[in-house]
Amino acid sequence: MNKLIAALLLSAVIVTPVQAADRIKVGFMSTLSGPGAALGIDMRDAFNLAVKLNGGRLGGLPAEVSVVDDQQNPDVGRQTVERFTKRDRVDVITGMVFSNVLLPVMPAILESDTVYLSTNTGPEDYAGAKCNKNFFAVAWQNEDIPGAMGEVMNQRNLKNVYLIAPNYPGGRETLNGFKRFYKGKIADEVYTRMGQLDYAAEIATMRAAKPDAVFFFLPGGMGINFVKQYAAAGANKDAPLYTPGFSADEDTIKAVGEPMVGILNSSQWTLDLDNAANKKFVAEFQKEYQRLPTMYASQAYDVALLLDAAVKQVAGKVEDKDAFRKALREVKFDSTRGAFRFNKNQFPIQDYYLREVYKDSSGRITNKTVGRIFSQHQDVHAAKCTM
Amino acid sequence: MPAALIAEQLLNGLQFGLMLFLLAAGLTLVFGIMDMINLAHGSLYMIGAYIAASVIQASGSFLAGIAIAVAGTALIGVLLELSILRPLYRRSHLSQVLATFALILIANEVVRMIWGSAPIMLNTPAGLSGPVEIAGFRYPAYRLVVIVAGLAMAVFLYLLVAKTKVGMWVRAGASDRDMADVMGVNTKWLFTGVFALGAALCAVAGALLGPLLAVQVGMGENILILAFVVIVIGGIGSIRGALVGALLVGLVDTAGRTFLPLLFKQVLPQTFAAETGPAVAAVLIYVLMAAVLFFKPTGLFPARG
Numbered sequence: 001m002n003k004l005i006a007a008l009l010l011s012a013v014i015v016t017p018v019q020a021a022d023r024i025k026v027g028f029m030s031t032l033s034g035p036g037a038a039l040g041i042d043m044r045d046a047f048n049l050a051v052k053l054n055g056g057r058l059g060g061l062p063a064e065v066s067v068v069d070d071q072q073n074p075d076v077g078r079q080t081v082e083r084f085t086k087r088d089r090v091d092v093i094t095g096m097v098f099s100n101v102l103l104p105v106m107p108a109i110l111e112s113d114t115v116y117l118s119t120n121t122g123p124e125d126y127a128g129a130k131c132n133k134n135f136f137a138v139a140w141q142n143e144d145i146p147g148a149m150g151e152v153m154n155q156r157n158l159k160n161v162y163l164i165a166p167n168y169p170g171g172r173e174t175l176n177g178f179k180r181f182y183k184g185k186i187a188d189e190v191y192t193r194m195g196q197l198d199y200a201a202e203i204a205t206m207r208a209a210k211p212d213a214v215f216f217f218l219p220g221g222m223g224i225n226f227v228k229q230y231a232a233a234g235a236n237k238d239a240p241l242y243t244p245g246f247s248a249d250e251d252t253i254k255a256v257g258e259p260m261v262g263i264l265n266s267s268q269w270t271l272d273l274d275n276a277a278n279k280k281f282v283a284e285f286q287k288e289y290q291r292l293p294t295m296y297a298s299q300a301y302d303v304a305l306l307l308d309a310a311v312k313q314v315a316g317k318v319e320d321k322d323a324f325r326k327a328l329r330e331v332k333f334d335s336t337r338g339a340f341r342f343n344k345n346q347f348p349i350q351d352y353y354l355r356e357v358y359k360d361s362s363g364r365i366t367n368k369t370v371g372r373i374f375s376q377h378q379d380v381h382a383a384k385c386t387m
Numbered sequence: 388m389p390a391a392l393i394a395e396q397l398l399n400g401l402q403f404g405l406m407l408f409l410l411a412a413g414l415t416l417v418f419g420i421m422d423m424i425n426l427a428h429g430s431l432y433m434i435g436a437y438i439a440a441s442v443i444q445a446s447g448s449f450l451a452g453i454a455i456a457v458a459g460t461a462l463i464g465v466l467l468e469l470s471i472l473r474p475l476y477r478r479s480h481l482s483q484v485l486a487t488f489a490l491i492l493i494a495n496e497v498v499r500m501i502w503g504s505a506p507i508m509l510n511t512p513a514g515l516s517g518p519v520e521i522a523g524f525r526y527p528a529y530r531l532v533v534i535v536a537g538l539a540m541a542v543f544l545y546l547l548v549a550k551t552k553v554g555m556w557v558r559a560g561a562s563d564r565d566m567a568d569v570m571g572v573n574t575k576w577l578f579t580g581v582f583a584l585g586a587a588l589c590a591v592a593g594a595l596l597g598p599l600l601a602v603q604v605g606m607g608e609n610i611l612i613l614a615f616v617v618i619v620i621g622g623i624g625s626i627r628g629a630l631v632g633a634l635l636v637g638l639v640d641t642a643g644r645t646f647l648p649l650l651f652k653q654v655l656p657q658t659f660a661a662e663t664g665p666a667v668a669a670v671l672i673y674v675l676m677a678a679v680l681f682f683k684p685t686g687l688f689p690a691r692g
Contacts, residue, residue: 033504035601041505069504167662189661190648193669197600200399200530201644208392221601224508229599232511232527234518255508 024311024318025299027084029077030095030119032069033174035195035221037253039097039213040297043119043149046281047095048299049288050304058304059311061318070096072195074104081105092117094303097296098219099123099142099170100194113321115328117307119300121170122347127381131345133325138306139299140268141347141379142170145244146217148266148352148373150181153213153242159184162211162239164202164226166218167191174217174244180380187211193216197225200233204254207235215242223247224255229261245367248357249294253365260357261311261365269298269337270353270369277305277334292366298336309333339376345385349378391524396636396645402530404637405537409592410610411617411629412544413585414561419624419690420560421578423472424480426487428589428614429607430494435460435590437498439604440507449512456590468579476578495604506603533595540591541630541675548626557581561624616672620679622686623643636672643668 028047030040044067051063067090070077077096084090085108092115096102099121106126109116115134121135122144153161161184165171169230171191179186187209190202204224206214214235218226227247230236236259245267253260271282271292281301285293293301310327311318318324343349352374355367412430439456443449467622471490475483510516510537518525547556558576559567565580568574593602600606621628648664679687 014645033499034603034605035506037505167665172662189657191662192665198403200402200527201396201641204392204395204399205645205649208389221506221508225599225601228510228516229527232516232518232526232529232622234525255510257510 004243014367022061023064024058024092024307024316025088025090026058026063026065027080027088027090027093028065028067028095029070029080029093029280030067031072031097031101032067034072035197036072036097036219037221037293039220040095042251042294042297043095043097043300045289046293046299046301047287047304049285050301050308052288053284054304054308058308059313059316061311062315066090067095070101072101074097074101077101077105078108082107085089085109085114085236090114091324092307094307095119095300096121096270098168099173100168103184106135108277115286115321115325117303117328119303120296122379123169124173124381125169127345127347127379128384130387131150131385132318133346133387135346136328136342137347138303139348140350142173143180144374144377144379145246145266145268146177146215146354147181148354148377149215149242149244149264150178150339151373152264152266152354153215154181154183156225158188158212158242160210160212161185161242162187162206162209162214163189164206164214164216164218165191166194166196166222168194170219171217178215182215192222196222199226199229203233203235207233207238211239213242216247217244219246220251224252227252227256227259227263231256234237244271245295245355248355248367249296250292250366251294253357253367257365261359263357264370265355265357266373267355267367268350268351268352269295270355271367272369273336273338273353274339275334275336278336278338278352281336284384302335302337302340304337305333306331343378343381343382344387345379346387347382349376351375352377392520392645395524395526396641398526398530398534400638400641401634402534402537402637403641404634405534405541406535406592407610407613407617407637408598408630408633409540409588409664410614411621411633412626413588414611414614415618415621415623415625415629416557416561416581417585418465420557420564420581423476424487424563425472426484426611427467427490427494428585429609429611430538430592431460431464431607432587432589433498433602433604434463434494434593435586436593436597436602436606437502437507440509440597440629441502441503443509443597444507452589453594454593456594457587460590460593461583461587465579465583466558468582472582473575473578488689491608494607499604500662504604506601507597508601510599511598529598533599536591536595537559541589544626552580553580554576558690573692613672616676618686620676621685622689625686625688626681628686628688635675639675640668640672641673645673 068080094117097120118137122141126135243265245265247267249262252379309331313331315324315328354370357368416427438459439452442455443452515529531582556572584639617632621632647668651660651664
């Protein structure tokens with residue numbers, strides 16, 4: 001009897017891979033705890049929403065989405081990737097927020113020939129010479145959004161800007177992107193510990209340097225505390241804050257409130273962007289979760305839309321990796337941010353907008369679109385990619 | 388270097404140091420009097436912060452949050468002492484470390500189950516969210532309140548330990564536990580009382596720091612390491628040592644974060660200095676600890692000997 005059971009179990013193990021094409025398995029690893037949790041939670045919710053609106057399917061196949069918290073910890077990330085690629089044998093991995101998790105785990109994903117669709121960070125490592133057929137940055141390259149803000153600060157004639165970012169690859173790339181476009185003087189450039197929550201010492205030093213403006217990149221809880229403490233110190237009267245959209249989106253606005261009003265920021269997506277896909281996304285997201293979506297949510301939602309369209313194009317045959325990747329590269333889909341296509345390095349060519357945090361007539365604080373900064377912009381690293 | 392910057396950073400260092408003192412005071416008493424290494428001290432800080440955050444969010448009253456957090460955390464401290472820690476006093480430090488480390492893991496998971504894993508971002512009370520003008524520069528009103536509250540707690544602890552009978556028992560217990568026992572001090576209840584006091588101080592720190600940092604799982608571990616540095620510098624078992632050690636750590640850390648990057652920029656290329664300055668500043672307090680241990684191996688104000 002035991003032998004019979006063992007034989008049955010064994011046959012089940014052998015048979016499973018052959019039947020894989022009857023569904024699509026997505027490994028969704030994101031940061032769901034700690035100071036960056038709000039970002040990952042928004043992505044997870046938006047991805048799940050897209051699948052739900054699609055009747056639980058992606059490209060006609062039933063979708064099996066396995067959600068795991070990476071705790072913003074590369075070690076947890078490595079274990080999860082191991083599980084996704086070796087045990088679960090997922091078709092696609094997606095969902096990471098931070099480059100300090102993504103960079104250490106990416107080699108294992110790429111070696112296993114699994115497609116990775118980046119819902120957020122787009123590090124220069126995979127944008128230039130080391131671009132990879134399995135790496136798709138659906139959101140942006142890390143320099144794009146801060147670069148747009150550098151351009152804005154040129155236009156606004158700001159001549160002496162103070163920069164602050166966390167000391168990790170995404171932080172350094174962000175300030176590099178800003179400096180690539182910004183032409184004025186840099187009052188100082190400060191890198192703080194990742195996850196730092198008290199900025200009293202930095203704010204005091206910043207104020208003593210007397211800059212025209214402060215450009216800060218502090219995603220998640222770091223930015224929430226920074227803006228609150230900056231306002232509490234009365235520093236915003238001397239030097240206004242400018243930021244890439246990450247620290248001026250719904251998660252930060254909800255936590256900080258009034259001091260956010262007036263902050264200019266850049267993004268590839270805005271809440272009031274006028275296209276059918278975005279209107280549906282914003283309405284459905286609000287209905288499902290009773291809150292406004294962030295740019296992070298829109299990015300994960302777009303990943304789901306892209307995946308849906310690509311799987312449909314290959315008629316569900318995702319095990320033919322070359323055809324699947326080709327479909328991902330070329331398929332047309334209606335993204336929430338409007339016109340979107342991949343460059344040769346599989347990073348986006350898209351528009352970037354200027355947003356301003358304002359209080360609408362009902363007293364709600366949110367972002368509105370002020371204008372377009374870059375049209376059909378591509379990142380500087382793409383030229384080095386020979387794919 | 389403008390004087391306003393130096394004054395402001397002194398206040399920042401003072402504020403950070405006083406909060407560290409609240410944590411270190413409880414830790415040093417427990418360690419000094421009971422000879423007990425309590426790694427779960429940081430968990431009490433976390434629990435205090437969570438209770439305060441919940442009450443503040445539910446009632447809107449900051450003072451109610453602090454009061455209930457202090458009472459609740461002290462109660463949890465008492466229960467913990469009676470049930471788990473008491474049998475550990477006579478065991479080796481290794482057993483204590485293992486048991487209290489397990490308590491950290493349990494506390495983190497329990498908090499995750501009750502409050503979820505997303506951090507709670509508290510706001511400062513509305514009247515204190517802006518700056519106040521002092522001597523030509525603006526300083527956050529809330530941080531001033533934290534400084535005043537920290538100083539008040541320090542004075543209270545000083546009077547309690549130096550001027551009262553209970554304080555005399557505590558000092559006796561810290562300098563020679565067995566002798567105090569023989570002389571008729573009820574060390575059993577003294578230990579429970581000291582533990583409750585330590586837990587209450589944790590809750591005060593947790594509640595006051597909640598709006599400045601974030602109330603989240605694991606917040607206790609980071610600050611616990613600093614609290615240990617403080618009591619090692621100050622001398623284990625000494626409240627005075629904890630105060631001096633905490634202020635030293637607070638000031639050195641703030642000064643390091645402010646002035647080291649500036650110094651590095653004089654001699655190193657801009658981007659390199661920008662990245663290494665804060666990294667070296669983070670090491671500074673451990674250098675301070677090593678230096679103190681080199682010259683005074685038992686800390687600045689040893690309670691024994």
